[in-house]
Amino acid sequence: MKRGKKYTDSAKLIDRTAQYDVADAISLVRKSAVAKFDETIEAHIRLGVDGRHADQQVRGAVVLPHGTGKTVRVLVFAKGDKVNEALAAGADFVGGDELIPKIQNDGWFEFDVVVATPDMMGVVGRLGRVLGPKGLMPNPKAGTVTMDVTKAVNDIKAGKIEYRLDKTNIIHVPVGKASFTEEQLADNFQALMGAIIKAKPAAAKxxxxxxxxxxxxxxPGIKLNTSKLA
Structure with missing residues (x-):
């Protein structure tokens, strides 16, 4: 695969055989972000678990202290008083049954996170086939199935991110933007790692x-010294 000059120049900054500590890795990742837009900084974490087994699943959510640098659009499925509560909290869209055909048939996906009150999960369940593959299905573990819609929306807007294993047992999550300071990125990264280490399944060997x-x-990717993270 042919790489551009900017990528090649950035790659020269990094020793591919080395494992860096957090401060050095974050300093390097900011220096290597030379695109004309504000690049997202991502963490890719391979875990020694087998996500095919329910007792080895790693999934949850964490509020990054400095947010992700991205404006997150929140859709809330609610009814009754919870509709006004969600709107007051700053939800971008709130609704119920009427949203099903809009999403299912019209392919409307102008939202990044879906929150639902438990009494709406019967409605949301009908969207499982379209929301599931996009990672948008509300989940109690991630705090997106809740009666406390105010807290859910506030947390998401403040920088709450969901993490989960992909099919190869790797977690891919944003930890900020290249325009963040090294301290902000380090704080976010440490908050994420703390949550993932805490979420270690008892069955993991x-x-x-x-x-x-x-x-x-x-x-390019920059490897961290995992022995200093655990």
């Missing part, structure tokens, strides 16, 4: 953190 890499949208 052997090394839990197999590899941890940070990278900007267009930049």
């Amino acid at each position: 052997g090394q839990y953190l197999r590899s941890v890499t940070v990278a900007s949208t267009m930049g």
Whole structure:
């Protein structure tokens, strides 16, 4: 695969054989983000678990102290008093049954996170086939199925992100933008790692953190020393 000059120049800053500590990795990832837009900084965490087994699933949510740098659009499924509560909290869209055909048939996806009150999950369940593959299905573990819609919306707007294993047992999550300070990125990264380490399943055997890499949208990956993270 042919790489552009900017990527090649950025890659020269990084020793591919080294494992960096958090401060050095974050300093390097900011230096390697040289695109003309404000690149997202992402963490890619490979875990020593087998997500095919229910007792080894790793999934949850964490509020990043400095947010993600992205404006998050929130859709809330609610009825009764909860509709006004969701709107007052700053939800971008609130509704119920009437949204089903809009999403299912018209392909409307102008939202990033879906929150639902428990009494609306019967309605939301009908959207499982379209929301599930996009990772948008509300989930109690992530705090997106709740009667406290004010807290749910506030947390999401403040920078709450959901993390979960993909099919290869890797978690991919944003930890901020290249325009963030090194301190802000480090705070966010440490908050994320703390949550993932805390979420270690009892059934997990052997090394839990197999590899941890940070990278900007267009930049090369930088490996971290996992022994200093656990």
